[in-house]
Amino acid sequence: MYVGFLGLGVMGQPMALNLARARTPLVVWNRSPARCAPLRALGAEVAASPAEVFDRAGVVVVMLADEDAMHSVLGRGTPDFAAHVAGNTVVHMGTTSPEYARGLAGEIRAAGGRYVEAPVSGSRVPAEQGQLVAMVAGDDQAVEPVRPLLALMCRETFRCGTGPGDALLMKLSVNLFLITLVTGLTEAFHFADRHGLDRRLFLEVVEAGPMASAVARMKAPKLLARDFAVQAAAADVLKNNRLVAGAARAAGVASPLLDVCHALFDETVAQGHGAEDMVAVLHALEARTDTGRRPAGREGPDAPGADGREARTDTGRRPVRTACSVPPTPPCR
Numbered sequence: 001m002y003v004g005f006l007g008l009g010v011m012g013q014p015m016a017l018n019l020a021r022a023r024t025p026l027v028v029w030n031r032s033p034a035r036c037a038p039l040r041a042l043g044a045e046v047a048a049s050p051a052e053v054f055d056r057a058g059v060v061v062v063m064l065a066d067e068d069a070m071h072s073v074l075g076r077g078t079p080d081f082a083a084h085v086a087g088n089t090v091v092h093m094g095t096t097s098p099e100y101a102r103g104l105a106g107e108i109r110a111a112g113g114r115y116v117e118a119p120v121s122g123s124r125v126p127a128e129q130g131q132l133v134a135m136v137a138g139d140d141q142a143v144e145p146v147r148p149l150l151a152l153m154c155r156e157t158f159r160c161g162t163g164p165g166d167a168l169l170m171k172l173s174v175n176l177f178l179i180t181l182v183t184g185l186t187e188a189f190h191f192a193d194r195h196g197l198d199r200r201l202f203l204e205v206v207e208a209g210p211m212a213s214a215v216a217r218m219k220a221p222k223l224l225a226r227d228f229a230v231q232a233a234a235a236d237v238l239k240n241n242r243l244v245a246g247a248a249r250a251a252g253v254a255s256p257l258l259d260v261c262h263a264l265f266d267e268t269v270a271q272g273h274g275a276e277d278m279v280a281v282l283h284a285l286e287a288r289t290d291t292g293r294r295p296a297g298r299e300g301p302d303a304p305g306a307d308g309r310e311a312r313t314d315t316g317r318r319p320v321r322t323a324c325s326v327p328p329t330p331p332c333r
């Protein structure tokens with residue numbers, strides 16, 4: 001039986017290519033048909049619609065950009081949805097809110113389908129190399145048959161629970177660390193640069209010390225060359241930032257470092273760099289330095305601190321405000 005694959009973006013296309021190279025019987029669909037060409041060249045069949053993928057495949061991997069895309073492609077809220085998922089296993093490998101995943105899983109199961117949650121950690125290069133890390137949740141009867149497919153795309157797979165949203169919460173935790181890590185590296189690079197230090201030497205010192213990491217090794221050459229070709233797009237990082245912030249608010253968890261990154265990536269995307277790699281946050285840092293301005297709190301209902309309340313975790317204390325602080329994430333009450 002065929003394996004279906006919906007969504008051939010920056011991550012989805014190399015993931016599907018790894019399945020095709022392993023001679024997996026594959027039927028794929030993407031909103032932009034040109035992205036299907038490399039898969040067709042490797043023997044995958046290209047469907048005319050998502051409905052055709054569900055008709056022909058028993059397991060359907062979904063790697064779509066966001067909740068709106070998933071809602072549209074899966075046909076949620078329409079009579080087609082149940083027909084699509086009934087008897088199929090849907091493997092949700094993208095990143096959405098845990099709340100969205102819980103609703104989706106419930107509807108899939110009610111229609112007679114199976115749901116597996118398997119978001120991945122990694123960017124375009126690890127996806128190309130089959131070196132992603134998967135976080136998996138779902139019933140054993142649904143998860144176990146999918147493991148051989150995950151092994152073709154991922155270096156490691158971690159069981160993160162059985163309930164919908166369990167694996168996504170783990171993914172958001174990992175993303176919080178990644179976002180702050182890359183933003184911190186970029187800010188340090190900018191700091192060294194504006195002090196006239198040898199930027200290459202700075203990066204060599206980082207690599208030689210305890211802060212060395214696979215992420216730093218991947219991003220350092222891009223910073224040095226001002227290479228903003230996408231590995232993980234700034235717009236996607238902003239989306240993930242919002243998801244983490246939403247989960248923090250829902251649990252009443254303080255997230256001050258994330259809030260600063262949230263503001264910086266918001267500025268990066270507003271400056272027109274959303275399609276560039278996440279190290280393009282350098283543009284926002286440079287703009288702040290060049291204008292000499294203090295960062296303004298972002299406006300809008302999803303902005304950290306939009307309702308004027310302070311983040312509180314355990315002690316309920318107010319965070320210390322500095323010249324570089326932004327309004328913190330409010331709790332959900």
